[in-house]
Amino acid sequence: MKCDSIWARTLRWLSGPSQAVVRNSRDRLDEELQFHIEQSIEANIAAGMTEKDASRQARIEFGGFEAARETTYRQRPGWLIETFLQDARYALRSFHRNPIFAATVIITLALGIGATTAVFSVVDPILFRPLPYAHAERLVSVGLVQSLERQEFTLGGFYYEWQAHQKPFDSFTFERGVDECNLTEANPIHLLCASVAQNFLPTLGVSPVVGRNFLPGEDLPNGPKAVLLSDSFWLSRYNRDPAVLNKTIVIDDQPRQIAGVLPAGFEMPRLQKADILLPAAMDVAAQHTVNAGIGYPMWAFARLKPQISIAQAKAEMDPLFRHTQEWIPPQFRQEFHLQIRSIRDRQMQAVYRPAWVLLAASLTMLLIASANVAGLLSARGAGRKQELAVRSALGASTLRIVCQTLTEAVLLALAGAVFGFALAAILLRIFVAIAPAGVPFLTKARLDFRIIFFTIAIALLCAAVFGGLAALQKPHAEALVARPTQGPATARLRRVLVVMQIGISLVLVSGASLLLKSFRNLEQQKLGMSTDGVLSVQVSLNWSRYQSGRAYKDFYLRAESALRSLPGVTEVAISNSLPPDENTWHDEIRYDSFYVAGQPRPTPGAGGKVVTRSVTPGFFRILRIPILEGRSFNEEDRNAVGSLLILSQSLAGRLFLRESAIGRHIQFASYRPYFVLDGPIYTVVGVAGNVKNAGLAGQDSPEYYTLQSNTGAWSGHSLFLLDTTLPAAAIAASVQSKIAQIDPMTPVEIEALTETVDKLADQPRFESALLGFFALTGLIMAIIGLYGVTSFLVTQRTREIGVRMALGASRSNILRLVAWEGALLIGSGTALGLAMALAVTQVLRNLLFGIGPRDPGTFIFVPSLLVLVTLMAMIIPARAATRIDPVAALRCE
């Protein structure tokens, strides 16, 4: 064989004194030992023995010839590899004889290794990605949370108080968010500028690659103006020229000196995109006067002192927080809480749970794969008892037999790993392709070699343990003569495996089917409006060219009539936000600021939030939101003086119970810092149907609409809704040209509302696709495993069935017997699985929509399916066994 000669050459090369290896072949060795015995005989004859005695004596003296020969032969360098190759050839021959067994094991391993590796590769950058900061594990985000804002933030007044008196942190810093800014010099462009504290970069442990951090003086309100550039901006604008240092750059008409450049991997802790870092240059004293005395909003980050945990830091910060809490008006005070958590938690909170669920699902899958392989190998081991007994009788040591079995297991595991790796590569591509835009760092997902090695190690381990187990049991002499029967220990082991396998499969398949059902619910979500044929047109007006609310109003009204004149457009409306409000801005106020004339003041702090939208009359017609009571806004209202309201059905019901809302007067209270009623008095003219306004899966809030009237103030935040008979692509160009006629510098985004809504389902679709994949593979694996192991249990009893039938048992007797024993296994497996699944699916609660974690349908359907599969796996081979002629069953196996 060619491969042999290569090996032999490699071995010779490895073993150094090659002539010795060649010279000591087995024949030569025999000759050498033979010579020794002959010398011995001659010596004995010379000592006076007869030839026969001399020969006998020499052999006695020599001892075990074979043993000496083997031991000597083993001194040969490369003997181990030689043995391994021999075992490998043997294993390959046995796979060739039993290809279904080999294929089943390899496919199972490939699925397990492939799925686990692909999922881990997706999840790894989310859960375990290294953050681009020095000692990121000690960085925390510190701030206030309340019911409307779960992502901690802080306010200038609080921040400076905390910073002055805090003890648990080495340093304490903040950023003031990222704002749009403009490069106002030759070739002007639109940029994103982040305002940060002077100690922002040092706290994160980031140093500029070129130049320096801001100087303390540059962080003062009237200090020298400096900027830091991001790597991408440095590249796109200056082609990474180091000479930009200390040059001047004009941002929003303000000349600034370039102090340095950030490293390429730099990220803001809240992951906002930023081209430029500016010093926040806060007026510290003013933070106690501006914004009702609590200062401007900001986001604080800190580096923990060594040996201080997050919990300790929180305990130490609590008295400070309590002190500053006094500045919050008493009616809200209880709503604010201090929150300190790691930056990683803050960045990843939304995807943490799905990521863990996926990881758990894939590990479960690996567990099932391992159980399958274990079951298959142990069944095969039991089936080969006779072969092993023969080999043992022919002189193979237990160690040798175990080595041979392990070689087989290793070969299977390696083949599984190769296919698994290929599968993982394909799966990862699919995952990335179907993933929604919102999954952070998914594009950075790469196949992870650590996890490949980990899964291969698991596969090898279970192959070795279960493959070796059968071989380790010293083959009994009777195995040579008796028909193969199974030892009680291995039989029990396989029964336990079947029970475990039913249990684990049940958990995986029911978890996955819950998520699939939940996704279906989400897809069939009633929006409360119709998106068919509706286009949204968003324009980003450059505020520097629109100095007043009047300028904005002029633009929108002119654009509205221009759009109306387009062929194919039947209706145009303007709104400041758009349902179903997922990941988009909308205005909201607190329920307790509703003051209804003739009703007592609402309880402060109660009632949560209410969504509000400012719309023109066409809004309800275009989205086909029904007016249930009263009337809609009309065109005349737009020019009239007076404040009108339309309430959503849920808000009307809450404010007025069963009374009619029409004609009632509502005022909005503000707390500055005490309850005042000084706004306009609104009159309710209508009640509209409820519309989704907290994303597809969110709990809807009550809502009210105000009229975007021509007499009121306008902001630059509005968008247009078009009702059209044409598809978005056909009308986009004419919409764009109409807008360009009014403001040529304004970018326009046009999207069909149906698509917008569809995109919202991307994330759950991604999760469901992944879990659906797991459910399917898990089910296939469960079927393979259960069928393989249970059918083997029955096949082993072919002879027993033969005896029973020979003694007069009917086929139905036999089937009943097999089914009864199967039912015991299935029963215990299902009970175990249900208990685990009911506990595990609790974790899914937050991921589920419109379905409970204990959905009865799921928990009836999934176990039934698995029970059916397992029963089939037992009955089919049992039926086959009953058809065999009892004599044949008894005689041959």
Next chain:
Amino acid sequence: MSPSISSTQPRSTQSGDLLQGTLDLLILKTLALEPMHGWGVAQRIQQVSKDALQIGQGSLYPALHRLEYRGWIKAEWASSENNRRAKFYSLTAAGRRQLKAQVKNWGRIAAAIARVLEGEAPA
């Protein structure tokens, strides 16, 4: 020649580390005099030690082959004294160096053991 226990027991192939090292040393020392075949080595050791050391074949040949693979001794097929083809082993240069080192080492260990035994005797 009376059959010795050690030479008839194949078990003696499993010699401990010290024994194995000692056997290597004995073989190297024996071969330092002249090239010899395996039977000759065994006989020589037995004679010189006045029958105190009998080398079982089960240990002798593995040891000879091991030393050959290590390059300390080399082998040649040649005619024996009674005109049979036999494998003659002889010491290589590396083997000589090894012998020197091992003799020195043996001396150190023997002296150390002797000291331990002497120290224990009075007690």
